[in-house]
Amino acid sequence: MALQDVLEDIRREIDDCYFAVCFEMESGLPLGIATRDFADDTDSIASAFGQVLDIISRGQKRGRNDTIREALHGFNEMILETDKSTFFILTPSRGESVAVAVGTPIEVKLGYAKVSITRHLDALRREIKALG
Amino acid sequence: MSGKEHLDLEDLLRAAELSGATLELRTDSTRGRGRMVVMDGKLLYANLSGEQPEVGREAVDAMLAADTNVSVAPVSGAIARNIDPDDSVEPAQSSPPLEPAPQEPDMSENPFQAVVDRLKNSVPGAMATGIFSIRDGLMLAVNSSVPDTNMDAMSGSHVRIVDQMNKFVGYLPERISGRLQSSVLVLEDATFYMAMDEEGDFALMIACEAGKGSLGFMRLMARKQMGLVRELMTA
Numbered sequence: 001m002a003l004q005d006v007l008e009d010i011r012r013e014i015d016d017c018y019f020a021v022c023f024e025m026e027s028g029l030p031l032g033i034a035t036r037d038f039a040d041d042t043d044s045i046a047s048a049f050g051q052v053l054d055i056i057s058r059g060q061k062r063g064r065n066d067t068i069r070e071a072l073h074g075f076n077e078m079i080l081e082t083d084k085s086t087f088f089i090l091t092p093s094r095g096e097s098v099a100v101a102v103g104t105p106i107e108v109k110l111g112y113a114k115v116s117i118t119r120h121l122d123a124l125r126r127e128i129k130a131l132g
Numbered sequence: 133m134s135g136k137e138h139l140d141l142e143d144l145l146r147a148a149e150l151s152g153a154t155l156e157l158r159t160d161s162t163r164g165r166g167r168m169v170v171m172d173g174k175l176l177y178a179n180l181s182g183e184q185p186e187v188g189r190e191a192v193d194a195m196l197a198a199d200t201n202v203s204v205a206p207v208s209g210a211i212a213r214n215i216d217p218d219d220s221v222e223p224a225q226s227s228p229p230l231e232p233a234p235q236e237p238d239m240s241e242n243p244f245q246a247v248v249d250r251l252k253n254s255v256p257g258a259m260a261t262g263i264f265s266i267r268d269g270l271m272l273a274v275n276s277s278v279p280d281t282n283m284d285a286m287s288g289s290h291v292r293i294v295d296q297m298n299k300f301v302g303y304l305p306e307r308i309s310g311r312l313q314s315s316v317l318v319l320e321d322a323t324f325y326m327a328m329d330e331e332g333d334f335a336l337m338i339a340c341e342a343g344k345g346s347l348g349f350m351r352l353m354a355r356k357q358m359g360l361v362r363e364l365m366t367a
Contacts, residue, residue: 018308041304045304048299048304051300065280066279074319074320074321075317075318076320077317079314080301080312082310
């Protein structure tokens with residue numbers, strides 16, 4: 001099963017999921033994206049996640065507080081909420097330089113989205129490893 | 133806030149117990165209106181009014197069994213304990229009244245400081261709480277037990293983070309972007325929660341030890357303080 005297929009499975013499992021995307025943490029470059037309604041917006045979605053992941057990678061390298069800088073290396077997940085949507089980002093494994101994110105309408109329960117991604121973590125890890 | 137962070141009564145009671153909080157829970161359900169008082173993490177009083185009024189442990193059981201809406205408030209006045217620490221119900225009349233609830237923090241000097249102090253005391257495992265102005269990048273108040281906390285560096289980095297998150301939203305297609313309301317950063321050892329004011333003037337921040345403060349409880353406590361901070365900002 002290719003990474004794209006795993007992402008597609010995640011997207012389908014979460015009601016009204018806008019997209020499921022996998023990207024490289026440092027550069028924000030997307031490795032795969034599954035979307036039904038936002039196929040024309042993949043560049044802007046990738047740019048958006050590039051911005052937000054910069055918070056983590058820059059903080060890990062240049063954070064002024066030693067405790068916080070060290071803590072950022074243990075990044076597990078991030079949730080961003082707007083009045084329309086929820087965006088959920090997580091790293092499949094400790095020390096991975098790859099993250100997975102989904103976007104959903106605000107009505108979708110956060111726990112449900114997380115469970116859906118978690119269910120596919122083994123497959124995600126496998127496919128990410130295969131990418132080298 | 134999204135309104136989806138529904139906390140049930142059991143969660144709140146557990147969180148209050150863990151944090152040693154002193155607070156009052158007001159409930160509303162098909163069984164009637166109720167009141168519970170938790171002091172130093174111990175549930176000492178419960179009363180349920182309605183067609184089948186209950187007191188003490190029976191009131192707690194009835195409220196837990198019903199689909200109950202619950203709000204949190206400071207303890208108002210003295211109470212007559214009707215639940216003892218061993219869970220056996222004592223008649224309210226036979227128990228001596230407890231001392232009044234601890235006084236609210238002094239708001240006269242730095243009212244923002246009183247808010248962050250209260251927030252830190254109310255969230256289990258909180259390591260730091262703060263309020264910062266998004267517009268001018270200043271930390272209005274902070275209460276931190278994180279070593280080497282530098283307020284200037286902290287305010288600078290928080291404002292930059294909000295700025296990055298707003299850029300994130302700005303890049304997204306308009307039909308899904310919306311106005312940034314909150315962010316949660318989960319690390320191995322800590323969770324950082326930030327709630328943004330509707331006008332984009334300020335944000336409340338809570339950092340707590342991993343696995344201690346539930347996200348729902350942090351949201352609830354932050355939301356409780358948002359209105360007060362807004363009033364202080366416009367005063």
